[in-house]
Amino acid sequence: MSVLAEFVKERRKQTNLTQFEFAERAGVALTVIRKIEQGKTNLNMDKVNLVLNMFGHELAPVRSKDLNP
Secondary structure, eight states, X not given: OHHHHHHHHHHHHHTTOOHHHHHHXXXXXXXXXXXXXXXXXXXXXXXXXXXXXXXXXXOOOOOHHHHOO
């Protein structure tokens, strides 16, 4: 999750938005942004995708057999 945390934090800072401002624009609670940027692992994928959509990205489930062909 640290890659996700770093990505979101870096991109948010590039837009010069506070966590609160970014949360409002993404349509999520401030706690969602804080949890993502802190690298928490118990995140709702729909909420994470609302945040990532701000940057044109999305997370999707991957089957383990697709990781190890």
